[in-house]
Amino acid sequence: MLSVLDIFRVGIGPSSSHTVGPIRIANRFMADLSAAGLLGQVRRIEVELQGSLALTGAGHATPKAAMLGLLGLEPETLDPESADRAVANVEATKQIGLTDGHVIAFDPQTDIVFAYDVLPALHPNGMRLRAWDPSGALLADETWYSTGGGFIATERQLLRPAPDDIVPAGVSVPHPFGSAADLLAICASTGLSIASVILENEDAFRPREETEAALDRIAGVMRACIDRGLMKDGTLPGGLSVRRRAPALWKKLKSSPAANEREELFDWLNVYAMAVNEENASGGQVVTAPTNGAAGIIPSVIRHYCTDTEDCVDRLRRFLLTAGGIGLLYKQRASISGAEMGCQGEVGVACSMAAAGLAAVWGASPQQVCNAAEIGMEHNLGLTCDPVGGLVQIPCIERNAIGAVKAVNAARLALHSVEQARVSLDQVIETMRQTGMDMSSKYKETSQGGLAVNVIEC
DSSP states (O other): OOOHHHHSOEEESSOIIIIIHHHHHHHHHHHHHHHTTOGGGOOEEEEEEEEHHHHSTTTTTHHHHHHHHHTTOOTTTOOHHHHHHHHHHHHHHTEEEOTTSOEEEOOHHHHEEEETTOOOSSOSEEEEEEEEOTTSOEEEEEEEEEEETTEEEEHHHHHOOSGGGOOOOSOOOSSOOSSHHHHHHHHHHHOOOHHHHHHHHHTTTSOHHHHHHHHHHHHHHHHHHHHHHHHOOSBOSSSSOOBOOHHHHHHHHHHSOOSOHHHHHHHHHHHHHHHHHHHHHTTOEEEOSSOSTTTTHHHHHHHHHSSSSTTHHHHHHHHHHHHHHHHHHHHHHSOOOHHHHGGGGTHHHHHHHHHHHHHHHTTOOHHHHHHHHHHHHHTTTTOOBOOGGGOSOTTHHHHHHHHHHHHHHHHHHHHTOOSOOSSOHHHHHHHHHHHHHHSOGGGBSSSSSTHHHHSOOO
């Protein structure tokens, strides 16, 4: 089993697979060199971006991410402004300081290679890193994959050629489950809610107070991201001249009386989701939920329904534990990578997770929670990932706003029924997986089809 804290990761925008993952990969590559006693011998490093990382890497800040990782930074702890200065220094000096203190020549224009012709067979997001000593001898040659949501894997981990070569993942938990059916059976036999099952599993990873503190921090980072997004005007980077819209809508909502609460509900959810994704597009600090491209949906629903009550801390934890549990099902049974599944694997999964979390907060039974998650995904099946200009802006920002509204409606629909839905959550997850496998690569984060080729960039 994985932990829900693997699903919710603090990082920076604009992409969990193309920014957060590559930071972690480059950081791990340098750590491996250090552990092998080779770091001091390094005189040249080359980073090769493959597949979707090459095709949309420029718009997703993947070169920047690679440099941050080589500098030894981690996405969870880096300061975005300091990180920008560090990258600017590398670009200006064409040198990079390694973690042992010595400096090597590094020109991002030549030492970061966009291998557009390399389409990895194991996963669309491939990243090859090589290091040489002063004589030109190869010190290390590693290929990694950014598998979505900030998760990374080596070639060996994905191939798993032999039982004794498997890299252990996760720990033994009291309530292991591999499907929604398993999870519901556990709830039925123990009388526990989904959130309680997940929390008891988290106890196997760390003391409960640490889990609760981590959940509170995740909620805090989400709220802070919304707050920043509501206050910052201006144009998003990247060349599309997309203006931030959340601040103007926020001012309008605050200044006008709630004449029609039903209509304004959409506006509130829209503004919170857009605030997060405008921050993400600008490289700000966000939480993968389960990815950066879909980072606005869960915070939007949380902000509107879980923060203004006396039991807000309990509601937030219940929401995140439930949503995280549903996210684990998608990660384990399918994928949360836009490069594998299209946007159904990002916005679709986030909508499903948010619907489940909100249903739990509203007192839904475990079956109703799974029904809400199923509804949230069922009406996102086939959603393509076709970012214009390779930027996480069009249609990504609005898509999060729509996803937040869908999630709330899915939770409401689920509460009106107590029996197993005709389509189960397991069935819809498998349908998403099959749809993603059948979907043309043009519509899976390559910017080679859909809106990406039909919208003029300038």
